Amino acid sequence: MTFALAPTAENYRLEAFDTIGSTNAVALQRAQAGDPGKLWIVSKKQEAGRGRRGRPWQTPEGNLAATVLVVGRYEPKIAATLGFVAGLALADALNAVVPQKKLSVGIDGGGAGRNRFELKWPNDVLAHGAKLSGILLESMLLPDGRFAIAVGIGVNVVAYPDDVPYPATSLRALGADCDAETLFLALSDAWVDNHARWAEGRGLDDIRRRWLDQAAGLGSEVAVRQDGRIVRGIFETIDSDCQFVIRDRQGVELRIAVGDVHFGAVASADAD
Structure with missing residues (x-):
């Protein structure tokens, strides 16, 4: 074919x-x-x-x-x-x-x-x-x-x-x-x-x-690697610019334009 x-x-x-x-x-x-x-x-x-x-x-x-x-x-x-x-x-x-x-x-x-x-x-x-x-x-x-x-x-x-x-x-x-x-x-x-x-x-x-x-992990805990640091929170939505929106453990809403996302509590430095 x-x-x-x-x-x-x-x-x-x-x-x-x-x-x-x-x-x-x-x-x-x-x-x-x-x-x-x-x-x-x-x-x-x-x-x-x-x-x-x-x-x-x-x-x-x-x-x-x-x-x-x-x-x-x-x-x-x-x-x-x-x-x-x-x-x-x-x-x-x-x-x-x-x-x-x-x-x-x-x-x-x-x-x-x-x-x-x-x-x-x-x-x-x-x-x-x-x-x-x-x-x-x-x-x-x-x-x-x-x-x-x-x-x-x-x-x-x-x-x-x-x-x-x-x-x-x-x-x-x-x-x-x-x-x-x-x-x-x-x-x-x-x-x-x-x-x-x-x-x-x-x-x-x-x-x-x-x-x-069709989003994976919506409403669940995520870990996002950004510039060598890990940000954790609950995946809430993507905003009008399609940025990744999470709420961290202090209740602060974070908007992420670039990062590597992993579900669950663990994200490694080598995550893709």
């Missing part, structure tokens, strides 16, 4: 690779060369991908590495919310193609079983409380003043890393018979719907509400 776009994605274009260094890097190269956006770059093997804060993210053969290039005139804080659009789109795609399975309480203490796939702030999709997917946004300012945003989505379809300091899983490990091509077809469809809801940032309230409906 080959990669293909869903019929609803008729205004998008697709470049598929057998092997690629980084789908995000290629997307930004295309933007620098004048690509207008609405371009998907996909591969089943990625050798030089990156996660948050420059961490390496390799995609072994059979997993999905996909990036959609978005080009427009956005404020940086609005552009950053495309990560929440991507999380919703992926969750919708997974629910469409993965057979119904009852999920248990999360390994990391956060999954309450409300949804088969849950969204972990700011950029992960979980299944059984373990990381199934990571999302990374990278951007550049173009000469005409527009922003090019590479929305990268990596999914553990057939394999997951076992040398990471957090629980991880794959669709295969969950018993799902789904390949990267089938998942991407559903993802390209779900992206169109969720991007339309986002409406260049005007629909962010709707995105925020839908994201919270």
